[in-house]
Amino acid sequence: MRRSIAVVISLASAASAITWAQTAPTTGQAVSETPVSTEAQRFGTFGFDTAGMDRTVQPGDDFYDYANGTWAKNTSIPADKSSYGAFDLLSDLSQARTRGLLAEAARDRNSKIGTAYATYLDTAGIEAKGLAPIQPWLGKLKGLTRANYASLVADANRHGIRGPFGSGVGQDDKLPEIYALNLSQSGLGLPDRDYYLKPDPKLVEARTAYQAHLAKLLTLAGEQNAEARAAAILAFETQIAQVSWTRVDSRDATKTYNKMSVADLQKMAPGFDFVTYFKGIGAPVNSVIVAQPTAVAGIAKLIAAAPEGVLRDQLMTRSLDGYADVLPKAFDDERFAFFGTTLTGTPQQQARWKRSVQFTSGALSDDVSKLYVARYFPPETKAVADQMVKNILSAMNARIDKLTWMAPETKAKAHQKLAAFTPKIGYPSRWKDYSNLQIKAGDAFGNKWRAAEWNQAEDVWHLGKPLQRWEWGMTPMTVNAYANFGMVEIVFPAAILQPPFFDPKADPAVNYGGIGAVIGHEISHHFDDQGAKYNAKGELTDWWTPADVERFTALEQKLVQQYNQYEPLPGQKLNGQLTLGENSADLAGLAAAHDAYLVSLGGKQAPVIDGLTGDQRFYLGWAQVWRRNYREQALRQQLLTDPHSPGEQRTNIVRNMDPWYAAFKPQPGQKLYLAPDQRVRVW
Structure with a gap:
């Protein structure tokens, strides 16, 4: 996907984006599949699951529990998931449908996607090969020296193995009609710098488990002195964490736009050979946009001082983790034990067929999507x-016209930006060609290795090319949506346009509260604290008056303060600044969707259904899409790393909306009640 830092914003966390076992066929056998339901579930009699409500809870105390409390009490999280909600319901459906398509394709020996799917399922064949497929690469890493380190990091990047820096091609934020190479901090194996630096006992446990995981990988690979080497990797990554930027700073589009020549980058960070690295990834550029300059310089300095053995071992363990699913079962199990069970609390690995669907849909996404x-x-x-x-x-x-805090000249530009929007619905207008990607029966490791190489080459191919406006950053099978600031677009894959988000036969109020609010959310992202920095051409530029910026920032900070008070886990509050963009988009998007719903009534009164008014059903439709149960470890990781608030806090954004008060009559003293002058109103 073409992107630059802070430009592409999705609706939901990746963690919210799917139980039965299957015996893997040997290569060349037809894949036998159990029939699965491929029908989207209808919710209740009018699109909302009234049976999932808890009417013993007052809406003014906890609107989330009022709308979803019984569902939450009666719904267990599947063993192969770290959390479960409406997104997963549709993800399961999408996976089941895709499985059926791939199983059909697997019966055709000439089908590339069928071969990829069946070969990934062939765990017996993978086990029989042992470590032989990855040994040539591990042999290269064992020959690592300071002189060839940058070249090996580039080679790792080309095959999807994370190194000390992240790089990729996206629009130049200030020249959005051209592509540029972006460089960012990386180098951490744990989810965030806080996992290395905070004294929280749960994070200390995660660090200890991570070191044990690294040692286990090295041991499985036949390496000696695994414990000491794992401790050295952890110590090195702890140093990287100390110089890394926070997630709050890293989502700031202004701070992360630092365009410089490669020569200047090399002077700023002399400890790493960037010229060799960029050449190695197929992008011998003269300039680069650096997201976190001080972190990049700091990491380069640490690389220059690190023992060669630590640099080697970090790349080795990253490689074993990255390809564990196509290596012997011991590696696959070990990776899941740490990243799945320890970090997210998930007790059971996903069935192999689900993972094969994910692999094939990623490696040959457009062929599957068609x-x-x-x-x-x-x-x-x-x-x-x-x-x-x-x-x-x-x-x-219409909402922009009514703003009292925005100057008329800025309003005019805001209208121009909305007029420039490109909505993308369902699927791309063109498909990519994978004819030069080789997929071999019986070569699961090689298929993944070559697919990663193909995708990286396709990424850097864009440099110097015209803007490919037809491309998508999600497949049609993805249950999510996103806003792309540089493209001035909003994108809604096919799989999210189903119940409970959208059902053409459902009550319009529920549809507007569900998919309508999702649409409003993505529109509003272009006017959140970061999206608002991009003009109608997708340029990162100052197009507001200084007074507008001051008033807007003050309003947004009220939302930050509101979300800073929420404490989803004891002792762990939400980070209102990290989640500001998503909370702001929820606030504005839901308000715009409600306005559109009222207009859709054509001046008529909405009917009462099951004792619920139209406005009540609208807000219940909103609450229904955010129902989600979490495992404690997964929720902790989300609070530390994710710009999306948990489902309960997203639902309760309604406490800022006057029509919600009129619909449910919350009273002063109830937990969600805010006096009119305390309600946050931005857009």
């Missing part, structure tokens, strides 16, 4: 969604 769209995305769904987007864009335009 089949999925043809079978599961009817044109009439796209047409209805297109109209909803137009309605909510119109509502957002």
Whole structure:
């Protein structure tokens, strides 16, 4: 996906984005599949699951529990998931549908996607090969020296193995009609710098377990002195964490735009050979956009001082982790034991067929997508969604006109930006060609190795090319949505346009509270604390008056303060600054969707259904899509690393909305009640 730092913003956490076992066939056998349901579930009688409500809870005390409390009490998290909610319900459906398509393809020996799918399922063949497929690469790493380190890091990057820096091609934020190479901090094996630096006992436990995991990988690979070497990797990464930027700073589009010549980068960070690295990844550029300059310089300095053995061992363990799924079972199990069970609390590895669906859909995404769209995305769904987007864009335009804090000249530019939007619904208008990607039966490791190489080469191919506006950053099978600031676009894959988010036969109030609010959320991202920095051409530039910026920032900080008070886990509060963009998009998007819903009524009164008014059903539709149960470890990781608030806090954004008060009559003294002058209103 073409992207630059802080430009692409998705609706939901990756963790929220799927139990039965299957015996893997040997290569060349037809894949036998159990029939699965491929129908989206209808919710209740009008699109909302009233049975999932807890009417003993007052809406003014906890709207999330009022709408979802019984569902939450009665719904267990599947053993192969770290959390579970409405997104996962549709992800399961999407996976089941894709599985059926790939199983059909696997019966054709000439099908590339069928071969990729069946070969990934062949765990017996993978086990029989042992470590032989990765040994040539491990042999290269054992020959690592300070002189060839940058070249080996580039080679690792080309095959999807994370090194000390992240790099990729995206639009130049200040020249969005051209592609540029981006460079960012990396080098951590744990999810965030806080996992290395905070004294929280749970994070100390994670560090201890991580060191044991690294030692186990080295031992499985036949290496000696594994414990001492693992401790050295952890110590090195702790130093990297100390110089790394926080996630709050790293989401700031202004701070992370630092364009410089490669010569100046090399002077700033002399400890790493960037010229060799960029040449090695196929991007011999003259300039680069550096996201976190002090961190990049700090990491380069640490590399220059680190023993060669530590640099080697870090790349070795990253390689074993990155390819564990196509190595013997002991590696696969060890990786899941740490990253799945220890870090997220998930007790059971996903069934192999699910992981094969994920691999094939990633390696040959457009080839799989074509089949999925043809079978599961009817044109009439796209047409209805297109109209909803137009309605909510119109509502957002009307809200801009009513703003009292924005100057008229800025409003005019805001209207221009909305007029420039490109909505993308369902699937791309063109498909990529994988004819030069070699997929071999019986070579699961090689298929993954070559697919990673193909994707990296496709990424750097964009340098010097015209902007590929038709490309997507998600597959149609993905249950999510996103806003791309540089492209000035909002994108809604086919798989999210289903119940409970959207059902053409459901009550319009629920549809507007569900997919309508999702549409509003993505529109609003272009006007959140970072999206608002991009103009109608997708340029990162100052297009507001200074007074507008001051007033806007003051309003946004009220939302930061509100979310800073939430404590989803004892002793661990939300980071209102980290989650500001998502909370702001929820606030504005839900408001715009409600306006559009009222307009859709054509001046008529909404009917009462099951004793619920139209506005009540609208807000319940919103709450329903955010129902989610979490394992404690997964929730802790989300609070530390994710810009999305948990489902309960996302639902309760309604406490800032006057129509919600009119609909549910919360009273002073109830937990969610805010006096009118305390409610946050931005857009």
